[in-house]
Amino acid sequence: MPEPAPATTPLFSLDIERSDGLAVIRCHGKLVAGVNDVLYTHASQLIPDTERIVLDLSDLTHMDSMGLGTVVRLYVSSKSAGTRLELVNLGPGIRQLLGMTHLLSAFTIIGENNIVIH
Numbered sequence: 001m002p003e004p005a006p007a008t009t010p011l012f013s014l015d016i017e018r019s020d021g022l023a024v025i026r027c028h029g030k031l032v033a034g035v036n037d038v039l040y041t042h043a044s045q046l047i048p049d050t051e052r053i054v055l056d057l058s059d060l061t062h063m064d065s066m067g068l069g070t071v072v073r074l075y076v077s078s079k080s081a082g083t084r085l086e087l088v089n090l091g092p093g094i095r096q097l098l099g100m101t102h103l104l105s106a107f108t109i110i111g112e113n114n115i116v117i118h
């Protein structure tokens with residue numbers, strides 16, 4: 001009798017919490033080519049009705065160039081709509097990627113410079 005296939009964990013998933021003009025998107029797994037549109041699709045739907053979007057990257061284990069492109073695309077879409085996009089809980093690898101690409105200074109990083117989520 002064949003064994004059942006093991007349950008697979010999705011490569012990338014997210015949870016969204018909304019309240020009073022704020023949306024917190026908690027990212028889980030790997031934001032890489034093939035799954036990066038999941039983040040953009042969900043986050044871009046929030047932009048018109050949200051003053052502030054916070055990407056919580058505490059459970060993001062890896063981001064490739066496509067994932068980075070998605071975050072930049074979200075930043076541009078948010079900025080042009082008057083929505084603030086902020087990042088929180090950057091792991092060392094994500095911080096290094098943003099630093100190497102000279103994008104770290106483009107983003108508001110919560111938890112640094114006395115910026116907090118309210």
